[in-house]
Amino acid sequence: xxxxRMATLSEIIASPLASFVCLLSVSLVAALAMIxxxxxxxAQEKVVRIGFQKYGKLVLLKSKGTLDEKLKPLGYRAAWTxxxxxxxxxEAINVGAIDFGNAGEAPPIFAQAAGAPMVYVAYEPPAPKxxxxxxxxxxxxxxVADLKGKKIALNKGSNVHYLLVKALEKAGVNYSDIEPxxxxxxxxxxxxxxxxxxxxxxxxxxxxxxxxxxxARTLADGTGVVANHQFYLSSRKFAVSxxxxxxxxxKELAEVDAWASSDIKAVAERLSPxxxxxxxxxxxxxxxQSYGIRPINEAVIAEQQRIADTFFELRLLPKRINISDAISxxxx
Numbered sequence: 001x002x003x004x005r006m007a008t009l010s011e012i013i014a015s016p017l018a019s020f021v022c023l024l025s026v027s028l029v030a031a032l033a034m035i036x037x038x039x040x041x042x043a044q045e046k047v048v049r050i051g052f053q054k055y056g057k058l059v060l061l062k063s064k065g066t067l068d069e070k071l072k073p074l075g076y077r078a079a080w081t082x083x084x085x086x087x088x089x090x091e092a093i094n095v096g097a098i099d100f101g102n103a104g105e106a107p108p109i110f111a112q113a114a115g116a117p118m119v120y121v122a123y124e125p126p127a128p129k130x131x132x133x134x135x136x137x138x139x140x141x142x143x144v145a146d147l148k149g150k151k152i153a154l155n156k157g158s159n160v161h162y163l164l165v166k167a168l169e170k171a172g173v174n175y176s177d178i179e180p181x182x183x184x185x186x187x188x189x190x191x192x193x194x195x196x197x198x199x200x201x202x203x204x205x206x207x208x209x210x211x212x213x214x215x216a217r218t219l220a221d222g223t224g225v226v227a228n229h230q231f232y233l234s235s236r237k238f239a240v241s242x243x244x245x246x247x248x249x250x251k252e253l254a255e256v257d258a259w260a261s262s263d264i265k266a267v268a269e270r271l272s273p274x275x276x277x278x279x280x281x282x283x284x285x286x287x288x289q290s291y292g293i294r295p296i297n298e299a300v301i302a303e304q305q306r307i308a309d310t311f312f313e314l315r316l317l318p319k320r321i322n323i324s325d326a327i328s329x330x331x332x
Contacts, residue, residue, distance in 0.1 A: 045077065046074075046075045046076045046077075047076065047077055047078070047079045048071065048076055048077075048078050048079070048099050048100060048238070048242070048245050048249065049078075049079045049081065049097070049098040049099045049100070050062075050078055050079070050080050050081070050098065050099070050100050050101060050249070051081050051082075051083050051089040051092055051093070051098040051100070051101030051102075052080060052081070052082055052083070052101060052102065053082070053083055053084070053085065053086070053089065053102065053103075054082065054084070054205070054275050055204065055205045055271075055275060055282075055285065056102055056230065057102070057124075057253050057256055057257055057260070057293070058101070058102055058253070059271060059274065059275060060256045060259075060260060060267065060270075060271065061249075061252055061253055061256050062078075062080050062274075063270060063271065063274050064252075064256060066252065067248075067249065067252050070248050070251075070252055071245065071248055071249075074244055074245055074248065076242075076245055078249075081097075081098060083101070084184055084185065084186075085107075085155050085158055085184065085185065086102075086103030086104050086106070086107030086108075086157075086158055086159070087103075087107045087110065087111075087155070087156070087157045087158060089101045089102075089103055089107070090103055090107045090108060090110070090111035090116060090118065090233070091111070091116075093111070093116060093117075093118045093233065093234075093235050094111060094114065094115075094116035094117070094118070096235065098235075099234060099235050099238040099242075100121075100232070100233070100234045100235075100238065100246065100249060101232075101233055102230055102231065102232050102233065103230070103231060103233060104158060104159030104203070104228065104229065104230055104231070105159050105162060105226075105227070105228070105229050105231070105303075105304060105307055106157055106158055106159050106161050106162050106307065106311075107157055107158060107159075108120065108231060108233055108304075108326065109304065109307060109308045109311060109317070109321065109323075110157045110311075110317065112308075112321050112323070112325070112326050113308075113317045113318060113319060113321050117235055117236040117237065118233050118234065118235055118236060118326060119233065119234055119235075119236050119239050119326050119327060119328040120231050120232075120233055120296050120304075120323075120326055120327055120328060121232050121233060121234050121239060121246055121250070121296065121328045122231070122232040122250055122253075122293050122294060122295055122296065123229050123230065123231045123232065123293075123294055123296060123300055124229060124230040124231075124290050124291070124292060124293060124294070125229070125290040125291070125292050125294065126222075126227035126228055126229060126290060127222075127228045127229075127230070127288060127289050127290035128221060128222030128223045128224075128225070128226060128227060128228050129221045129222065129223060129288040130203055130204045130207070130221075130222070130228055130285070130288040130289055130290075131159055131160050131163050131201070131202065131203040131204070131207065131221060131222050131226075131228050132163075132201070132202065132207050132218045132219075132220065132221040132222070133147075133152075133163070133164065133167060133199055133200070133201050133218070133219040133220050133221075134192070134199060134200045134201075134202060134207065134210055134211070134216040134217065134218060134219070135198065135199045135200075135216065135217050135219055136192070136195070136214070136216060136217070137214065137215040137216060137217055139198070139199075139217065141198065141199065141219065142219075143171065143219065144167050144168060144170070144171035144173065144219055144220050145171040145172060145173055146219075147168065147171075147173060147178055147198070147199060147219070148173045148177045148178065149177065149178070149179075150178055150179065150198035150199060151178075151179045151181050151196070151197040151198050151199075152164065152178050152179065152180055152181065152197060152198065152199045152200070152201060153181045153182075153183050153188040153191050153192060153197040153199070153200045153201070154180060154181070154182065154183070154188070154200070154201040154202070155182070155183070155184055155185060155188070155202075156180075156182035158203070159203060159226075159228060160201040160202060160203055161201075161316075162226055162307050162310070162311070163201055163222055163225065163226050163228070164178075164180075164201045165310060165311075165314065166225045166226050166310075167220050167225050170225060175314055181196075181197050185202060185206045188200050188202065189202075189206065189209075189210060192210070192214075192216070193214060199219065200216075203228075204284075204285035204288055204289065205275070205277055205281055205282060205285040207285070208281045208282070208284040208285040208288075209277060209281045211284070212278075212280060212281055212284065227303060229300060229303070229304075230290075232250065232253070232293070234246055234328065236328075239328045243328075250293060253293050254293045257291050257292060257293050258291075260286070260289075260291065261291035264283055264286045264287060265279075265283060267282070267286055268280075268282035268283040268286055296327055296328070301323050301324060301327065304323045305322075305323045305324075308320075308321050308323060
């Protein structure tokens with residue numbers, strides 16, 4: 001079954017219409033190798049395998065170190081794997097390498113179109129300032145309309161892909177009139193700093209780091225353009241067989257979220273050593289983050305459907321999808 005799913009993804013990734021990840025990133029390959037190396041040792045244990053990114057509530061939950069104690073009554077413990085962005089994390093769910101993780105709006109849409117057996121289980125409120133289109137401080141570009149004919153770096157199939165599409169639309173520029181340069185955050189920043197691209201569409205904390213380190217200017221963030229939700233996702237199999245484990249993880253996330261919203265400076269100081277970013281960068285990013293872990297509702301499903309439909313109409317998705325088909329429901 002795994003081979004079949006990977007083949008399906010490969011076909012979609014190879015298609016010029018697709019906007020999911022072109023190739024598995026080196027970091028994903030390394031992460032899968034690490035997981036494979038530990039799976040045999042974990043075979044006799046009950047483990048929830050959690051994928052997380054460099055920044056966000058899951059990083060805080062991991063650093064807090066209390067989840068294993070909460071999972072113990074269910075006979076579980078957590079195993080953690082870091083990913084550079086949402087697309088490779090969703091691919092890991094697709095191939096059965098992790099059970100639970102978080103990503104922005106776009107990655108689960110492309111994953112669902114690729115047939116990944118994943119479901120949405122919770123979301124965070126909008127954080128439109130937490131992603132932006134940046135230009136160098138001395139750039140002559142003054143508005144999104146000026147991006148016509150320009151090279152723009154972005155992570156393919158990520159949240160910022162949708163931000164770029166909608167910002168261009170609002171400015172009256174066709175998506176086909178710009179030259180997207182698909183790069184992971186680290187490579188995109190390098191290209192941005194050496195002038196190989198004219199603009200960079202990126203999310204926090206990379207956004208905050210570029211602003212503080214290079215004085216990059218913001219042409220536009222998500223305000224009035226996109227919501228920029230964060231989603232918590234699970235493999236469908238795990239959501240059905242181990243719903244109580246997911247409930248515990250979400251409960252612990254909610255507690256971390258409440259603490260984070262009440263003391264941003266303390267959170268930044270705690271995160272800084274583990275994520276390798278200066279406290280001021282994290283403080284700036286945290287002020288633009290949203291707080292509150294919420295169950296999936298009809299309004300957010302409808303918003304995701306609009307995003308999916310937009311990508312299909314732009315021929316970035318190979319087929320129409322129904323977001324409701326990927327919503328976690330008891331026994332489904």
